[in-house]
Amino acid sequence: MAVQFTRDTIIGSVLDVAPQTAPLFMSIGMHCLGCPASRGETIEQACMVHGIDCDSFLAQINRFLEACEANKGE
Secondary structure, three states, X not given: OOOXXXXXXXXXXXXXXXXXXXXXXXXXXXXXXXXXXXXOOEHHHHHHHHOOOHHHHHHHHHHHHHHHHHHHOO
């Protein structure tokens, strides 16, 4: 089973575990993923700053990771 992230997950932790999610963060306007401030934010904080529905974005991230894991098994 793929890792499941929550509202309280720190973005840096997401990127450390699943760097392939970077384009998802960039798609919501987080273009400075390498800066310490953005890596230290929670997913919820990033969504709030960028005007994104956190639950929808989390679902997108978690579905993406599940699909990546499923593709590994093929």
